[in-house]
Amino acid sequence: MEKYYLEEERNIEILEEADVLVVGGGSAGSAAAIAAARAGAKTVLLERYGQLGGMPTGGEVILIPSMSAGKTIMIRGIMLEIMERLTALGGVCGPDKSITGSTDSSHMEKWKKYFNMTWNNEVCYGGYVDPDLMKIVLSQMIEEAGVNLYLHSLCCRAITDAGTVRGVCFESKEGRKAVMAKTVIDCSGDGDIFASAGAEFEIDLSSMQAASRDTDILHDVSRTASLALVYRFGGADYECYADYAATNPQQLKKHEENLQQIAGYALKIFPTSRNDVVWVDNWVLGYSSIKVKDITAVETLVRRTIVDVMDYIRTNKIPGLENIWLYDTAPQLGTRGSRRILGLHHLEMEDLYGQKECDNHIAVIPSTVNPAMPQVPSKIPYGVLVPITVDGLLVAGRCFSSELTVNSMTNLVTHCFAYGQAAGVAAAVAAADDVKVRDVDIKKVQTQLKKQGVYLG
Numbered sequence: 001m002e003k004y005y006l007e008e009e010r011n012i013e014i015l016e017e018a019d020v021l022v023v024g025g026g027s028a029g030s031a032a033a034i035a036a037a038r039a040g041a042k043t044v045l046l047e048r049y050g051q052l053g054g055m056p057t058g059g060e061v062i063l064i065p066s067m068s069a070g071k072t073i074m075i076r077g078i079m080l081e082i083m084e085r086l087t088a089l090g091g092v093c094g095p096d097k098s099i100t101g102s103t104d105s106s107h108m109e110k111w112k113k114y115f116n117m118t119w120n121n122e123v124c125y126g127g128y129v130d131p132d133l134m135k136i137v138l139s140q141m142i143e144e145a146g147v148n149l150y151l152h153s154l155c156c157r158a159i160t161d162a163g164t165v166r167g168v169c170f171e172s173k174e175g176r177k178a179v180m181a182k183t184v185i186d187c188s189g190d191g192d193i194f195a196s197a198g199a200e201f202e203i204d205l206s207s208m209q210a211a212s213r214d215t216d217i218l219h220d221v222s223r224t225a226s227l228a229l230v231y232r233f234g235g236a237d238y239e240c241y242a243d244y245a246a247t248n249p250q251q252l253k254k255h256e257e258n259l260q261q262i263a264g265y266a267l268k269i270f271p272t273s274r275n276d277v278v279w280v281d282n283w284v285l286g287y288s289s290i291k292v293k294d295i296t297a298v299e300t301l302v303r304r305t306i307v308d309v310m311d312y313i314r315t316n317k318i319p320g321l322e323n324i325w326l327y328d329t330a331p332q333l334g335t336r337g338s339r340r341i342l343g344l345h346h347l348e349m350e351d352l353y354g355q356k357e358c359d360n361h362i363a364v365i366p367s368t369v370n371p372a373m374p375q376v377p378s379k380i381p382y383g384v385l386v387p388i389t390v391d392g393l394l395v396a397g398r399c400f401s402s403e404l405t406v407n408s409m410t411n412l413v414t415h416c417f418a419y420g421q422a423a424g425v426a427a428a429v430a431a432a433d434d435v436k437v438r439d440v441d442i443k444k445v446q447t448q449l450k451k452q453g454v455y456l457g
């Protein structure tokens, strides 16, 4: 039988009152905060951990997939600025911007070894980033934009009044406090704020439980059903490993099957921003990212198996990986899918196929990574960020309004940065015009996004 404790009523200090409050400083949240502040809004950002970036930094999801289609870089704005700053610091391994769309065989030869850096026999713009340098870059950009940042601040619930979100309560070393805002942008990835605000959402817990290990982990819909604790090995020679993988696919497949047997979950070796370090991405199925027992179990399971994985690789002398050692484990558990808001627009397959007219779009995303994805760029409508029922709230990041299969294709790091930037700008425009975010003048939002370097086609 469940037991309960009735919490006492108490006054909570209001720490700040802002135009825009962003919850979660991950891919979407960092972009939202920077964009809102640059658009002139008084902006506060609350992040539960000690760093910014979310999955690509704390989660060590270091692959920034293709931002281009042909010779056109479509993901621009804040994401592109980060890539340029990281490149200047030596923190990216990926094709130079100048060869985007190249079909030159020497470029293809080189970049084919790096997953997602080529597509349809063309070089793509993207890269494998250094997560620690990315934390530094994001920190600088947040400071430069004048965002009021609070790290180590876990947001626990929305403060609502008659169907409108007015702010958020958060917990820190100082206890529970509140930040009030004209618009709250939920960039928590898991939709913690919209769930507590009573907004309508969907989540596919049953597909998470049912996901089978036999599915195609990179491309199947069950991708969104998997959690991960990724890690990196040092002492590697990635180029040597990549040559081996290209010339011995059957042998590699056998090793991957054996490793899956040993670990109990699928895993794959990927490059990093350095040749001597490799990234072990993994797919742990059957758990939910919003159940504390489940996320504890995934952390424990992966840590229990790392040494056995490393021993197998060394003992079997997999070329390029004979002398590996554990470099680090990601400080942050990863999930590829969770709650998704039900928004004014629910992104569906036809949206991606470009079959629907769309003039209120806030991002254009190129099609790559997933062979099932239509091979035309997709316009993303503003309504995917706006909850149907609750006011004072926008939602950006992987928890945006979308059908499950579509979410799996459109929740990549680059996409989430784009959605975040759009949400930040929309909230700032709404604050300046003193209107609800659902009534914001989309043309003004698009103009401001273009001013911030965003590509809208």
Ligand SMILES: Cc1cc2nc3c(=O)[nH]c(=O)nc-3n(C[C@H](O)[C@H](O)[C@H](O)COP(=O)(O)OP(=O)(O)OC[C@H]3O[C@@H](n4cnc5c(N)ncnc54)[C@H](O)[C@@H]3O)c2cc1C
Pocket (backbone or CB within 6 Å): 023, 024, 025, 026, 027, 028, 029, 046, 047, 048, 049, 052, 053, 054, 055, 056, 059, 061, 062, 063, 064, 065, 153, 154, 155, 156, 187, 188, 189, 190, 192, 227, 228, 229, 230, 281, 282, 333, 334, 335, 336, 396, 397, 398, 399, 411, 412, 413, 414, 416
């Ligand atoms: C293992 C793995 C591999 C992946 N591989 C790739 C890949 O190769 N390429 C790719 O593009 N995408 C990949 N993805 C998907 C991609 O990383 C995510 O979908 C995307 O980064 C999500 O961005 P987000 O901003 O929605 O969430 P996140 O980046 O997770 O950010 C959420 C932020 O909110 C914070 N937060 C959460 N709850 C609270 C709270 N209550 N209060 C305060 N702060 C909070 C978190 O700490 C975090 O900083 C992968 C995902 C995983 C897990």
